[in-house]
Amino acid sequence: MSGHDEGPDEGFRFDDLPLRDEVLSALVQLGYEEPTPIQREAIPPLLEGRDLQGQAATGTGKTAAFALPLLERLGEGERGPRPVALVLVPTRELAMQVSQAIHTYGRGLGARVLPVYGGQPIWRQLKELQRGVDVVVATPGRAVDHIGRGTLVLDALQVVVLDEADEMLDMGFSEDLETILSATPDHHQTLLFSATMPARIDGLARRYLHDPVRVTIGREDAGARHTPAVRQSAYVASRKHKPAALGRVLDVEAPTAAIVFCGTRNEVDELTEIMNGRGYRAEALHGGMSQEQRDRVMDRLRAETADLLVATDVAARGLDIDHLTHVINYDVPSAPESYVHRIGRVGRAGREGVAITLVEPRQQRLVKAIERHTGQRLEVESIPTVADLRARRLELTREALRDRLLAEDDLDRFRGVLESLGDEFDQFELSLAAVALAYETVRGGEDDETELPEIRLDDAKAGGGAGGKGGGKRAGGGRPGPATDMARIYIGAGRSQGIRPKDLVGAIANESGLSGRDVGNIEITPNFSLVEVPAGAADEVIRTLRTTTIKGRRATVRPDRDAKR
Secondary structure: OEOOOOOOOOOOOHHHOOOOHHHHHHHHHHOOOOOOHHHHHHHHHHHOOOOEEEEEOOOOOHHHHHHHHHHOOOOOOOOOOOOOEEEEOOOHHHHHHHHHHHHHHOHHHOOOEEEEOOOOOHHHHHHHHHHOOOEEEEOHHHHHHHHHHOOOOOOOOOEEEEOOHHHHHHOOOHHHHHHHHHOOOOOOEEEEEEOOOOHHHHHHHHHHOOOOEEEEEOOOHHHHOOHHHEEEEEEEOOHHHHHHHHHHHHHHHOOOOEEEEOOOHHHHHHHHHHHHHOOOOEEEEOOOOOHHHHHHHHHHHHOOOOOEEEEOOOOOOOOOOOOOOEEEEOOOOOOHHHHHHHHOOOOHHHOOEEEEEEEOOOOHHHHHHHHHHHOOOOEEEOOOOHHHHHHHHHHHHHHHHHHHHHOOOOOHHHHHHHHHHHOOOOHHHHHHHHHHHHHHHOOOOOOOOOOOOOOOHHHOOOOOOOOOOOOOOOHHHHOOOOOOOEEEEEEOOOHHHOOOHHHHHHHHHHHHOOOHHHOOOEEEOOOOEEEEEEHHHHHHHHHHHHOOOEOOEOOOEEEOOOOOO
């Protein structure tokens, strides 16, 4: 599991670690007792000052794995104005989440933690940096901005953390990371965490980590050890029936709160509208929204005035919602790692969670890839029938009536209604009418009388999986390709305009909602570039790139007319 051969036994607790009393007290208040595998393997060598290269998926507890040793670096009493630790993360949402976690763990130490990211007034960050901070949690672009201004001085730095390093590279931050790391002192501790370990991550680790401990919690451990608390299943539906299938599944599952992952912004907006029409309190979240809009959405979700978040992968990076019970893949993720990241958002801290994937008939190969990666089968279930929906609504009605009867509410004020109707109707008939009224208020409105066709994955034609044209090669040093149809788009800018692969990947990942891993082959000529993207997202990518700039200029963007069909 780990390159650290002398890690502690699995039965040990946090209070077996040489952590400060203030930190241990915070962990007790949070209800933490036993470290997760990544914490068990990483914390001891980090407390010894070792560099570390960790492979860990979302939901494995890696934030505490680096935050707790980091807090041990804080001096006693009055501390200087310059940070002793810098944590780099790919998105503003993750910056806020990590900053809050470190602040919570270090409250007893008076830890001064500052999140630094774009979309927030820079004067506020300048003011806090001037007053003095211990830990800065930053996105690479804003960190480079502050370093250039001279407002983020790194000469007192003792620890640098690269969190979700693969995502930062996929989003085109490679050059920014090099700039930041070259500005750090010669002697400091460096930690690198990544869900995947492609060659580029290993190269980064070789350049900036010194004799690191290597810890792997992801494929075997995050898959096999952390997903048992997550019930995983799949439903097969044709594309035109997927909105109805999603509604049926949600009606039966009745989640407390759920995230539905979609591939593009347009799909997010369309599906949000559909689900609101079905009576759900749905909110959209994607990269086309301002930070203020995104904050309002998250406030509504956390306040439980919304129960369904429809989002793209990039926009949902770093979100942590305590009462989340369900993760739903509206499309099968093209990369198995993305699947693990998504479902890791539920089933945390011993809580049970549910992960549901809607599969189109010709996506069998993607499902098999996920099963190989996680070592678990996705149980394919039948889409709920009309009878299933009615039975579930009756069950919810029964639960609602029982809860009301057990509550201490004063029901006597309704006695007059029953008495006034008692001479005309039988008491049992009155009870049935009351149940019928309660049934009609349960989410779902009128009964849906339309049965959806039942489709099996085996119904797909032989060889008709999701692989196909252009799916076998990838840009960026030979990453394995997604098993999905690819489309090639033409961008009217090339080497003569200073265009590099990272510029194209960054523009697509930041603007369209796709992950950098979804981008296929990239070909750059002196005057134009050709980029492969999943066919289903091609129109959205083209529309988005037409409204943005690449290397500071607008370019012609259209489908490649010479692409083989």
